[in-house]
Amino acid sequence: MAEKLLAIHGLHAAVEGKEILKGLDLEINKGEVHVIMGPNGSGKSTLVNLIMGHPKYEITAGSIAFEGEDITALKTYERARNGIFLSFQNPEEIPGITVEHLLRTAKNAITGENVKIMAFKKELKQAMETLKIDNTYASRHVNVGFSGGEKKRNEILQMMMLNPQLAMLDETDSGLDIDAVRIVSSGVKHFKNEQNAILIITHNTKILEQLDVDYVHILMNGKILQTGDASLISQINENGFLHLGGETPDSGEVNMLHG
Amino acid sequence: MEKLQQNMNPIPVRTWKWLGVNDTVLEADIPAIAGYSKQPVTEGSEKGVTITDIRLHRETVQFMEKKMDSGVSEAMRDFVKKNQNSGYFIEIEEGKKIGTPIILQYDLDEENPTLVDDHFILAHENSEVTIIINYTSSCTKNGFHSGVTKVLAQRGAVVHLIKVQMMADQDTHVDAISAIIDESGQIDFTLVELGALQTITSCKTKLVGKNSTGTIHSLYFGDQNRKIDMNYVQTHQGRESLSSIEARGVLLDHSQKVFKGTLDFIKGSSGSKGKEEEYTVLLSPTVRNRSIPLMLCGEDAVEGQHAVSTGKMDENKLFYLMSRGLSDVEAKKLIIEAEFQPILNKIPVTELRDTISTYLRRRLNHV
Numbered sequence: 001m002a003e004k005l006l007a008i009h010g011l012h013a014a015v016e017g018k019e020i021l022k023g024l025d026l027e028i029n030k031g032e033v034h035v036i037m038g039p040n041g042s043g044k045s046t047l048v049n050l051i052m053g054h055p056k057y058e059i060t061a062g063s064i065a066f067e068g069e070d071i072t073a074l075k076t077y078e079r080a081r082n083g084i085f086l087s088f089q090n091p092e093e094i095p096g097i098t099v100e101h102l103l104r105t106a107k108n109a110i111t112g113e114n115v116k117i118m119a120f121k122k123e124l125k126q127a128m129e130t131l132k133i134d135n136t137y138a139s140r141h142v143n144v145g146f147s148g149g150e151k152k153r154n155e156i157l158q159m160m161m162l163n164p165q166l167a168m169l170d171e172t173d174s175g176l177d178i179d180a181v182r183i184v185s186s187g188v189k190h191f192k193n194e195q196n197a198i199l200i201i202t203h204n205t206k207i208l209e210q211l212d213v214d215y216v217h218i219l220m221n222g223k224i225l226q227t228g229d230a231s232l233i234s235q236i237n238e239n240g241f242l243h244l245g246g247e248t249p250d251s252g253e254v255n256m257l258h259g
Numbered sequence: 260m261e262k263l264q265q266n267m268n269p270i271p272v273r274t275w276k277w278l279g280v281n282d283t284v285l286e287a288d289i290p291a292i293a294g295y296s297k298q299p300v301t302e303g304s305e306k307g308v309t310i311t312d313i314r315l316h317r318e319t320v321q322f323m324e325k326k327m328d329s330g331v332s333e334a335m336r337d338f339v340k341k342n343q344n345s346g347y348f349i350e351i352e353e354g355k356k357i358g359t360p361i362i363l364q365y366d367l368d369e370e371n372p373t374l375v376d377d378h379f380i381l382a383h384e385n386s387e388v389t390i391i392i393n394y395t396s397s398c399t400k401n402g403f404h405s406g407v408t409k410v411l412a413q414r415g416a417v418v419h420l421i422k423v424q425m426m427a428d429q430d431t432h433v434d435a436i437s438a439i440i441d442e443s444g445q446i447d448f449t450l451v452e453l454g455a456l457q458t459i460t461s462c463k464t465k466l467v468g469k470n471s472t473g474t475i476h477s478l479y480f481g482d483q484n485r486k487i488d489m490n491y492v493q494t495h496q497g498r499e500s501l502s503s504i505e506a507r508g509v510l511l512d513h514s515q516k517v518f519k520g521t522l523d524f525i526k527g528s529s530g531s532k533g534k535e536e537e538y539t540v541l542l543s544p545t546v547r548n549r550s551i552p553l554m555l556c557g558e559d560a561v562e563g564q565h566a567v568s569t570g571k572m573d574e575n576k577l578f579y580l581m582s583r584g585l586s587d588v589e590a591k592k593l594i595i596e597a598e599f600q601p602i603l604n605k606i607p608v609t610e611l612r613d614t615i616s617t618y619l620r621r622r623l624n625h626v
């Protein structure tokens with residue numbers, strides 16, 4: 001039987017008093033790839049930020065358990081140390097700190113021990129080669145002056161180096177050209193194994209081409225409206241979300257998938 | 260209280276009294292000044308440089324310093340002249356480019372708890388030099404430092420003066436820099452104020468020559484009950500002169516800071532440009548943070564910019580770093596280090612940069 005990694009039940013959440021999630025249920029087992037699709041404003045980013053513990057989001061009801069432990073009271077860094085990772089939709093710039101410095105500091109924090117420098121450098125070099133990242137990249141300041149594609153590749157680089165149990169990718173493919181999406185996708189494929197799981201938020205199915213998607217969830221109006229297998233992606237691509245009949249987030253306007 | 264301790268670091272144009280920024284009071288009693296017996300010059304034997312006791316050059320110095328600003332106050336300047344227990348005349352020959360930084364290391368201890376230093380740096384035409392003066396202290400009682408450093412960059416000379424202060428928590432640090440830059444000359448100051456209970460510093464540059472350039476990069480860190488008072492002035496006299504002041508700092512606990520930054524465009528300084536920028540990160544609601552950016556224009560055809568901003572830690576940046584496993588303290592430390600890094604990178608000696616980073620990390624442990 002598959003080992004349960006993440007279990008969310010009856011989750012209600014609000015941002016600045018406005019309810020965004022309205023009773024969401026989701027379970028993810030080890031070895032699975034889940035995709036969440038939904039119109040803009042449906043609560044997708046809210047969900048992954050909540051799982052990561054962003055202080056701006058408030059849980060008003062329900063629970064989030066990771067490996068059987070309720071994590072709703074845990075701080076963000078404790079969740080990260082437990083094995084949860086978020087690839088940000090808009091990664092932050094940290095002037096003055098290099099990619100390598102951040103990665104080493106983060107790896108020390110997550111493993112709880114000082115990583116050996118030579119072994120770390122070797123691992124970093126390999127991960128950068130997989131993502132077709134130039135050697136000079138490691139000594140650049142985190143996300144400062146990075147193109148959109150470089151920022152997203154940096155997120156995947158961090159994911160590969162920190163090796164989490166649950167990796168959540170929040171529109172990691174948005175704003176990337178087709179080659180960059182393929183590179184990111186191959187990085188994700190490289191990372192994936194039977195002991196971890198991936199939750200992908202996307203509008204662009206190109207990132208999924210190299211992955212075996214187990215479940216696709218349609219998130220609308222703060223709830224999972226429908227769950228299916230990978231075939232649901234093509235249905236959405238053809239028909240959009242409107243035919244599913246959920247309420248739209250604002251004034252009935254629906255943002256169609258980009259393809 | 261002695262007259263000497265009052266009216267220090269006056270702002271060039273006085274403002275409302277209730278703001279409490281017009282001038283500063285030195286709070287500690289000035290101790291009896293004994294000798295300073297250590298040898299501070301650790302590096303600086305390269306050809307083209309002479310480093311000698313300043314007292315051997317009294318007449319030369321007096322002639323040149325007449326045009327210079329008096330520093331934190333005239334009374335303190337006179338006090339330094341009278342009580343000086345260390346000081347060097349550093350002269351760079353014309354056209355000589357000195358590759359290795361000259362380092363003066365002052366370390367106060369139980370046997371040398373007081374330092375009054377007086378320096379004069381004379382960079383002859385088209386010479387280049389980097390000078391580092393580092394003040395540390397292991398005093399368990401009240402260490403005291405007061406000093407004056409004067410710099411003259413002649414035509415085409417380039418001077419980088421780095422002053423680092425990491426004195427003990429109960430110490431007093433009063434430091435004044437006055438400088439003159441001739442035509443096409445350049446003086447860059449990197450000023451790092453991290454220690455001492457009370458710090459009063461000034462850095463006043465006169466950009467006398469056409470195309471002269473003066474920059475000040477300052478970094479400060481206030482915690483506990485520390486008080487920091489900085490008074491920087493860039494006075495443009497020469498045409499097409501360029502200046503900048505950049506100050507960055509972090510305040511927490513009950514620390515207090517006053518930053519006075521002045522760009523003064525004197526009549527005749529047409530085509531000159533100056534900018535000043537200050538950014539303070541506030542980590543406690545109990546800090547007192549005051550900034551007074553001043554721009555004085557006696558000349559129309561000049562460009563001046565100033566920006567002062569304060570902020571709390573960026574919540575999204577903290578979240579980003581915490582999502583990578585860093586605790587809130589570790590994330591804050593990393594952001595502060597990152598904030599300081601561009602200014603620390605201006606110090607060309609790796610060992611000193613590492614010493615400062617280690618010192619800062621230790622101090623940041625209770626953020």
